[in-house]
Amino acid sequence: MRLELHEVHVSDIQWGERTEVVDHVLRVNREEAAAALAGEDRFASVRLDLARPGESVRIIPVKDVVEPRVKLKGGRGYFPGFFAPPETAGEGVTLVLKGAAVVTCGPIVAFQEGFIDMSGTGADYTPFSKTNNLVLTVEPVEGLGKHAYEEALRLAGLKLALYLAEACREAKPDEIRVFEKGSITEENEKYPDLPRILYICMAITQGLLHDTFLYAADMKTVLPTLLHPNEVLDGALVSGNCVSACDKNTTYHHVNNPVVEALYRRHGKDLNFLGVVPTVEDVRLAGKERASSMNAALAKNLGAHGVIVTEEGYGNPDTDLCLNAKKCENLGIRTVVISDEAAGTDGASQSLADATPEMSAFVSSGNVNEMIEVPPMQTVLGHPEAIANLSGGAAESLRPDGSMFVELQAVIGSTCELGFSRIGCEWI
Amino acid sequence: MTREIEKAAGIPVVQIATIVPIMLTVGSNRIVPGVAIPHPVGDPAKGPEADKKVRRELLLKALEAMTTPISEQTLFERK
Numbered sequence: 001m002r003l004e005l006h007e008v009h010v011s012d013i014q015w016g017e018r019t020e021v022v023d024h025v026l027r028v029n030r031e032e033a034a035a036a037l038a039g040e041d042r043f044a045s046v047r048l049d050l051a052r053p054g055e056s057v058r059i060i061p062v063k064d065v066v067e068p069r070v071k072l073k074g075g076r077g078y079f080p081g082f083f084a085p086p087e088t089a090g091e092g093v094t095l096v097l098k099g100a101a102v103v104t105c106g107p108i109v110a111f112q113e114g115f116i117d118m119s120g121t122g123a124d125y126t127p128f129s130k131t132n133n134l135v136l137t138v139e140p141v142e143g144l145g146k147h148a149y150e151e152a153l154r155l156a157g158l159k160l161a162l163y164l165a166e167a168c169r170e171a172k173p174d175e176i177r178v179f180e181k182g183s184i185t186e187e188n189e190k191y192p193d194l195p196r197i198l199y200i201c202m203a204i205t206q207g208l209l210h211d212t213f214l215y216a217a218d219m220k221t222v223l224p225t226l227l228h229p230n231e232v233l234d235g236a237l238v239s240g241n242c243v244s245a246c247d248k249n250t251t252y253h254h255v256n257n258p259v260v261e262a263l264y265r266r267h268g269k270d271l272n273f274l275g276v277v278p279t280v281e282d283v284r285l286a287g288k289e290r291a292s293s294m295n296a297a298l299a300k301n302l303g304a305h306g307v308i309v310t311e312e313g314y315g316n317p318d319t320d321l322c323l324n325a326k327k328c329e330n331l332g333i334r335t336v337v338i339s340d341e342a343a344g345t346d347g348a349s350q351s352l353a354d355a356t357p358e359m360s361a362f363v364s365s366g367n368v369n370e371m372i373e374v375p376p377m378q379t380v381l382g383h384p385e386a387i388a389n390l391s392g393g394a395a396e397s398l399r400p401d402g403s404m405f406v407e408l409q410a411v412i413g414s415t416c417e418l419g420f421s422r423i424g425c426e427w428i
Numbered sequence: 429m430t431r432e433i434e435k436a437a438g439i440p441v442v443q444i445a446t447i448v449p450i451m452l453t454v455g456s457n458r459i460v461p462g463v464a465i466p467h468p469v470g471d472p473a474k475g476p477e478a479d480k481k482v483r484r485e486l487l488l489k490a491l492e493a494m495t496t497p498i499s500e501q502t503l504f505e506r507k
Contacts, residue, residue, distance in 0.1 A: 206465065206466070207466065208466055283446070283464045283465040283466055284446065284463070284464045284465075285446055285447055285448055285449075285461065288447070316446075316447050316450070316465055318450070319447045319449050319450055322449065323449075350454075353447075353450050353453070353454075354447070354449050354450045354453050355453050356449075
């Protein structure tokens with residue numbers, strides 16, 4: 001399977017006569033972009049704004065972030081099952097507007113979205129302060145249920161990202177990245193002596209607006225399965241999560257999964273990358289037991305020597321993390337987990353809700369309870385009062401001058417458990 | 429909270445929650461496994477009558493757990 005990502009570098013975003021990339025500036029025809037969402041009758045109003053790196057802009061509450069992409073060869077549309085036929089992703093050529101993002105924003109109140117600051121202290125903690133953002137804020141029609149609102153906003157974000165990329169499909173790529181790997185049998189023959197590594201990617205699949213989609217299938221009804229890494233890098237996974245912002249994987253994260261990319265870089269050199277198993281975080285203990293058993297059995301049957309597990313979220317998924325590590329280790333497979341910690345504001349509390357001695361290799365992506373102070377921003381896109389409803393925020397978090405004192409978990413992507421951040425022990 | 433009430437007030441506590449490994453990790457003593465994280469003490473998808481039956485069974489199991497002498501962390505499972 002061969003995937004070419006044709007990346008057009010975007011270093012600025014502006015309104016323009018037509019939607020195109022000129023000299024690395026993404027110009028957006030505002031009316032045409034809004035018209036791309038015209039078929040959605042669940043919105044009372046749609047508003048588009050721009051947010052650029054370094055600007056005094058706060059976006060709140062953020063639901064999802066989507067990278068503009070479209071298929072040039074080997075398929076049409078993008079996000080199979082949503083805006084492309086539900087066929088295997090990961091083959092052919094995909095255009096990527098690298099450095100641009102669609103940010104969806106809307107008052108799905110009492111649920112747990114986060115915020116993005118484009119400058120100041122908060123900007124250091126989120127990757128989306130470095131992207132040139134087209135921000136979509138919508139008001140739902142009166143009486144729209146929250147699940148319908150979530151779905152409408154999720155689809156609108158994907159659609160808008162697809163619109164941008166589609167309009168720029170003639171743009172000349174600045175960089176072409178190739179991801180090519182054969183079947184597991186072929187690669188095993190090529191690299192018989194390299195350790196075989198499987199990546200288990202946990203996804204929040206808990207209902208009540210905490211969902212992830214695999215080829216548009218609601219994953220809470222999906223059993224663990226094996227994907228070629230190209231599928232993940234080419235839109236097979238879509239976020240539908242309204243959950244604590246710091247460690248939810250947005251749709252942008254999925255297609256840029258750094259664990260997948262890092263394992264790919266080392267494939268054929270010092271390891272043999274078997275593939276990716278997207279797996280669930282069930283709301284029932286039996287579901288957690290079933291999924292972790294299937295994950296471990298998949299790893300064993302694929303002949304994995306090592307497994308990397310990434311968590312999404314925290315709290316009860318810590319048990320899924322423990323079970324995945326425990327069951328793989330008990331089958332003799334070395335297992336490393338990547339997770340963040342909820343260790344309290346002083347960092348002194350137990351980091352995970354659950355623990356098991358088999359989970360002996362742990363990479364931490366930060367403490368979600370760490371407090372940060374963020375300065376006021378000149379412009380606030382969205383709904384600033386939403387901070388009271390965010391995980392890591394409270395009504396008193398928003399001060400009269402517009403500054404905020406909040407836990408890190410209110411910042412989108414700040415402790416991303418895929419490692420998609422610059423957070424570390426000493427600096428970010 | 430479960431441990432502190434037991435320690436400070438000496439009142440036996442039964443914890444009904446879904447993810448048993450977490451209760452074992454945090455040191456709960458009398459454990460009744462609940463149904464699911466969004467609805468630990470009922471099963472609304474089964475309809476009102478079956479839901480009520482589940483709720484009653486869980487409560488009775490919890491009362492049984494509370495009045496049973498134990499010497500270590502103990503699971504009281506609903507049949």
